[in-house]
Amino acid sequence: MQITAIDGLSARCEARGVCRDISVFMIRDEIPKVGDHVMVSAGQAVRKVSEEDARLSWELYDQILAEMPEPSLHRR
Numbered sequence: 886m887q888i889t890a891i892d893g894l895s896a897r898c899e900a901r902g903v904c905r906d907i908s909v910f911m912i913r914d915e916i917p918k919v920g921d922h923v924m925v926s927a928g929q930a931v932r933k934v935s936e937e938d939a940r941l942s943w944e945l946y947d948q949i950l951a952e953m954p955e956p957s958l959h960r961r
Contacts, residue, residue: 886898886899886900886905886907886922886923886925887899887900887920887921887922887923887939888909888917888918888919888920888921888922888923889904889919890919891909891917891918891919894908894909894910894913895907895908895909896908896909896917896923896930898923898925898930900943901943905925905928906928907923907925907928907929907930908928908929908930909923909930910929911929911930911931912930912931912932912933915932915933917930917933921933922934922935922936922938922939
């Protein structure tokens with residue numbers, strides 16, 4: 886997710902049109918800035934990532950989703 890605003894130890898992030906408020910408490914040693922990309926888990930930024938790594942991750946997620954079979958309503 887990309888940081889769009891920071892207020893103390895909270896940040897507003899966006900990824901593909903989805904916005905979330907997250908905590909940046911866990912990455913205090915790498916002071917995040919607006920525009921940085923972060924890996925988020927359970928509402929916490931766990932580390933900063935490069936813009937290229939963020940882009941490559943989204944491309945990989947898209948590829949995985951494209952190769953998954955369509956869910957069936959009749960599976961057990």
